[in-house]
Amino acid sequence: MKDRDDKFNDECGVVGVFNHPEASNITYLALHALQHRGQESAGIVSTDKERLYSHKGMGLVADIFGKEDFKQLPGNSAIGHVRYSTAGGSHIRNAQPFVVEYARGALAIAHNGNLVNAGHLRDELEAYGSIFQSDMDTEVIVHLIASSKENQLVDRLSSALSAVKGSYSLVVLTEKSLIAARDPFGIRPLQLGRLKDSWVVASETCAFDLMEADYVRDIEPGEIIRIDEDGVKSYKPFPEQKYSPCVFEFIYFARPDSNIFGSNVYEVRKNLGRELAKENNEEADLVIPVPDSGVGAAIGYAEASGIPFDMGFVRNHYVGRTFIEPKDAIRHFGVKLKLNPIKELIRGKRVVVVDDSIVRGTTSRKIIKMIRDAGAKEVHMRISSPPTISPCHLGIDTPTKGELIAANHSVEEINRFLSSDSLGYLSVEAMYRAVKDAGSSFCDACFTEKYPIEITEEKKLPQLVLFK
Numbered sequence: 001m002k003d004r005d006d007k008f009n010d011e012c013g014v015v016g017v018f019n020h021p022e023a024s025n026i027t028y029l030a031l032h033a034l035q036h037r038g039q040e041s042a043g044i045v046s047t048d049k050e051r052l053y054s055h056k057g058m059g060l061v062a063d064i065f066g067k068e069d070f071k072q073l074p075g076n077s078a079i080g081h082v083r084y085s086t087a088g089g090s091h092i093r094n095a096q097p098f099v100v101e102y103a104r105g106a107l108a109i110a111h112n113g114n115l116v117n118a119g120h121l122r123d124e125l126e127a128y129g130s131i132f133q134s135d136m137d138t139e140v141i142v143h144l145i146a147s148s149k150e151n152q153l154v155d156r157l158s159s160a161l162s163a164v165k166g167s168y169s170l171v172v173l174t175e176k177s178l179i180a181a182r183d184p185f186g187i188r189p190l191q192l193g194r195l196k197d198s199w200v201v202a203s204e205t206c207a208f209d210l211m212e213a214d215y216v217r218d219i220e221p222g223e224i225i226r227i228d229e230d231g232v233k234s235y236k237p238f239p240e241q242k243y244s245p246c247v248f249e250f251i252y253f254a255r256p257d258s259n260i261f262g263s264n265v266y267e268v269r270k271n272l273g274r275e276l277a278k279e280n281n282e283e284a285d286l287v288i289p290v291p292d293s294g295v296g297a298a299i300g301y302a303e304a305s306g307i308p309f310d311m312g313f314v315r316n317h318y319v320g321r322t323f324i325e326p327k328d329a330i331r332h333f334g335v336k337l338k339l340n341p342i343k344e345l346i347r348g349k350r351v352v353v354v355d356d357s358i359v360r361g362t363t364s365r366k367i368i369k370m371i372r373d374a375g376a377k378e379v380h381m382r383i384s385s386p387p388t389i390s391p392c393h394l395g396i397d398t399p400t401k402g403e404l405i406a407a408n409h410s411v412e413e414i415n416r417f418l419s420s421d422s423l424g425y426l427s428v429e430a431m432y433r434a435v436k437d438a439g440s441s442f443c444d445a446c447f448t449e450k451y452p453i454e455i456t457e458e459k460k461l462p463q464l465v466l467f468k
């Protein structure tokens with residue numbers, strides 16, 4: 001098996017700014033707002049209409065960009081990217097935006113999503129002489145653009161995108177234009193905003209808030225927009241597909257202050273919590289969230305159940321997400337590093353603890369132990385999503401099916417593993433009631449195993465193990 005078969009699923013955030021005197025500064029702010037979508041690497045590419053300038057690095061946005069770097073990022077337009085991949089793919093050559101110079105000029109591309117036929121396309125391209133610089137899916141799109149016979153960039157991009165299968169929300173920068181594209185299933189969010197005389201594009205509206213831009217509209221599924229000096233032009237080159245935005249963006253991934261797919265994430269999380277209480281109520285004295293991901297759902301749960309809500313844990317915000325720590329030894333330590341219970345609040349109480357999802361169960365198990373050690377009389381775990389039974393192949397980083405505890409164990413078995421007094425998940429039907437204002441069709445494959453896009457054999461191969 002070649003290296004690249006160990007595909008890394010990326011979780012990413014993208015941003016684009018067209019025609020702003022401080023384009024790279026604004027992009028930098030937006031990347032801060034999107035930092036939750038990827039903490040492994042970040043980059044900005046800008047243009048002064050003559051050429052492209054790039055600065056990328058490993059780590060957090062605040063650590064990558066210093067004052068001096070912005071002097072090297074001149075011009076009125078820019079794109080940016082934050083990336084989060086699994087251990088092993090952690091390399092500067094995989095940092096985005098990806099910049100190339102080819103026969104027709106220079107272009108930079110930043111991609112959120114995951115292609116399911118990238119390996120196959122890459123083999124074909126290599127057979128025709130393409131030389132790849134990274135092991136990212138995104139580079140396949142670049143080579144397809146470069147080898148397209150079309151004259152206009154939008155046409156070359158659409159012919160490249162017609163060949164790929166999977167999820168993509170992407171931004172492309174050339175010396176003269178900013179292009180944004182969203183896959184025909186609309187799996188990842190991508191939105192258009194206006195900042196005075198400038199156009200901006202971002203994965204989530206929380207980026208617009210920080211830039212002080214106004215949300216204009218979502219980039220539609222299957223839409224390509226081209227922004228240049230003549231304004232915004234929209235293209236719909238692909239056959240229509242069933243709109244399937246990722247429901248897990250609402251459950252966990254997007255920031256609660258963002259509006260995505262037409263709804264506010266926090267409101268949806270509260271709804272998920274309300275539905276959870278209706279389905280899985282428990283006699284208890286206190287509802288506490290696992291911060292931050294469980295907060296909205298726990299408030300909704302408390303509201304619907306009438307059980308008082310409190311912040312039973314203090315979270316140390318200076319530690320990254322424990323899930324992404326690369327080594328097992330660190331990860332075990334990581335939960336304690338990140339969360340500390342308030343013993344005085346918990347002691348002697350029957351506690352309902354709400355989190356958004358269980359992946360392997362290892363974090364939840366430690367959290368439950370912490371609550372017991374803090375003196376809780378009973379600990380009832382409530383999860384504001386259905387059991388995660390299948391990996392995401394479309395852009396959220398999940399371990400293999402074999403490692404997903406709910407793929408291989410019943411709720412009762414998981415409850416025993418966690419050492420909770422009871423465990424309750426949300427049903428798929430109740431999840432749909434909670435997200436109803438955002439529409440009725442979603443990609444819910446992590447809970448149902450029904451993928452909107454056929455997952456090829458290549459992607460069914462074991463993915464890279466997150467933590468060995």
Ligand code: AMP
Nearest residue numbers: 293323357358359360361362363364397
């Ligand atoms: P565990 O108990 O080890 O399965 O971890 C569950 C925790 O992982 C929950 O707090 C979730 O919010 C979090 N989580 C779920 N999916 C992801 C993901 N794709 N990336 C990072 N954290 C996640």
